[in-house]
Amino acid sequence: MNKSLVNKYNIAGPRYTSYPTVPYWNDNTFSVEKYKQSLITSFNESNAKEGISLYIHMPFCESLCTFCGCNKRITKQHDVETPYIESVLKEWNLYLNLFNEKPIIKELHLGGGTPTFFNPENLKKLIKGILKDAVLAKGHEFSFEGHPNNTTKAHLQALYDVGFNRVSFGVQDYNSTVQKAIHRIQPFENVKRATETAREIGYLSVGHDIIFGLPFQTLEHVEQTILKTKELGPDRLAFYSYAHVPWIKGNGQRGFKDSDLPKAELKRQQYELGKQLLMEVGYHEIGMDHFALPSDSLYKSMQKKSLHRNFMGYTASKTQTMIGLGVSSIGDSWYGFGQNVKVIEEYYDLLEKNELPVYRGHILNNEDLVIRRHILNLMCSFETSWESEHMYFPEIPEVLIKLKEMEHDALLEIHAKSINILPKGQPFVRNICMAFDLLLQRKTPDVQLFSMTV
Structure with missing residues (x-):
């Protein structure tokens, strides 16, 4: 692996087991x-x-x-x-x-x-x-x-x-x-x-x-x-x-x-x-x-x-x-996420009251659902497309601008209505997903929230 690419792309970023990611x-x-x-x-x-x-x-x-x-x-x-x-x-x-x-x-x-x-x-x-x-x-x-x-x-x-x-x-x-x-x-x-x-x-x-x-x-x-x-x-x-x-x-x-x-x-x-x-x-x-x-x-x-x-x-x-x-467990309805309380005693107390022990979560809007599909495609298939109308979102041109440098580094290929990640770019899939992460783009965290991508 090219040392300069590691140095260039080794930044803090999500692992994308969900979108939106938990801090957002x-x-x-x-x-x-x-x-x-x-x-x-x-x-x-x-x-x-x-x-x-x-x-x-x-x-x-x-x-x-x-x-x-x-x-x-x-x-x-x-x-x-x-x-x-x-x-x-x-x-x-x-x-x-x-x-x-x-x-x-x-x-x-x-x-x-x-x-x-x-x-x-x-x-x-x-x-x-x-x-x-x-x-x-x-x-x-x-x-x-x-x-x-x-x-x-x-x-x-x-x-x-x-x-x-x-x-x-x-x-x-x-x-x-x-x-x-x-x-x-x-x-x-x-x-x-x-x-x-x-x-x-x-x-x-x-x-x-x-x-x-x-x-x-x-x-x-x-x-x-x-x-x-x-x-x-x-x-x-x-x-x-x-x-x-x-x-x-x-x-x-x-x-x-x-x-x-x-x-x-x-x-x-x-x-x-x-x-x-x-x-x-x-x-x-x-x-x-x-x-x-x-x-x-x-x-x-x-x-x-x-x-x-x-x-x-x-x-x-x-x-x-x-x-x-169970305590701290996260559920996923596709349209929403819900996480249980993290302290066992609190978990027990809520169940004694016949209440679901969920203490936080996120309800996905239409934009979230589209971005979620793109990130899933990239993480699972190393490619995604917006040929279908329901996969397009207005910020696509801005995403592609962010990916141009990665295309120059031969990490991916950009086509008219799709991208695919090349073998050289697969270790950097988290970085590529970050270009699609509109919530991350709109509000860069003030403190480090994620582990390093490399």
Whole structure:
């Protein structure tokens, strides 16, 4: 990767798991009632055709990983499990009361925190409670994030028994110095055991998450991690840049000094090396930061141009309605976003009052919806078009002026009514999306809100 391009385009920018991005949500025009109505509209339009997605946030961890930017509660007290599960099921019932028919669940993802903090029987109880008043879609995809150190055969079997067919394990890096810095000590043997056990049970897709740009991480560390990953051959990989945002995430990302982090040029070299090694053994790059084998549903989705992106990252199929359950979880009706309160006690209190625990969100206007489609196209297909009248917006000429420099740098091609991102420009897809982000253009933040794009 050209060093001058890295220096030129390495600026703070969103990861675009949503548009508008969370800092640009308009709380003044948002209300829980409006969000409920947007969910009802979306559900009525889409449930019978494509089903819905569920994201359930499981916030508890036994120890703090200092690279993590997720909402979590650190505790070793497992008596927190039952009240949390009961509250999530109560929240789910509040959503069920909005709908006039049983939801058809197409996708379900358990994230965290550490979902495998919960014992297998409690996880089973949670999922059975969710499915009791729902229909399981044909070809459904249920997945969870597993910590290799504490994901047991019992966890994997229990979740498989209630419909789970995909699991992703957080690997990050196998080097002991890096692991110590991020407070995530896990031997290769633990990852190997968890991966092989999942396959023995029958999981269709096993994924690994690997991060570059971690403190003290070198090119050699990335190479060794990828080589060990090749031994296990996960079906898909998230290989992404560490998002250093301690001003947002607080002390959890202050377990090391800023000077301990690789500089932008080294980070890009780490990515290019990892990408080369992965592609040599048959992985294909999917959108931004993801790789998959040709047998995996994510690759097949990319080939069929049905790849989708939301708060869960890239998904193999689209559902218009995504309901977020659990503390800090975000839901998406396509016409609106709603985020739950971030403090567990407040979450419990609102549910005791039979109130949805949503505390902020955004209702999309017509402009938002058009820009959202363009950014989704760029993030999922590396191209977008405004040939259809409903995809045109008045600021298109200004967007193209902003993209001219990137066209000069051979990152993309501009056509009469479309653009496509060239292979050289794919690592800079976030920068290209930023040219379409009208809210960002109209109000540049006074302080840094986002991680660096490179």
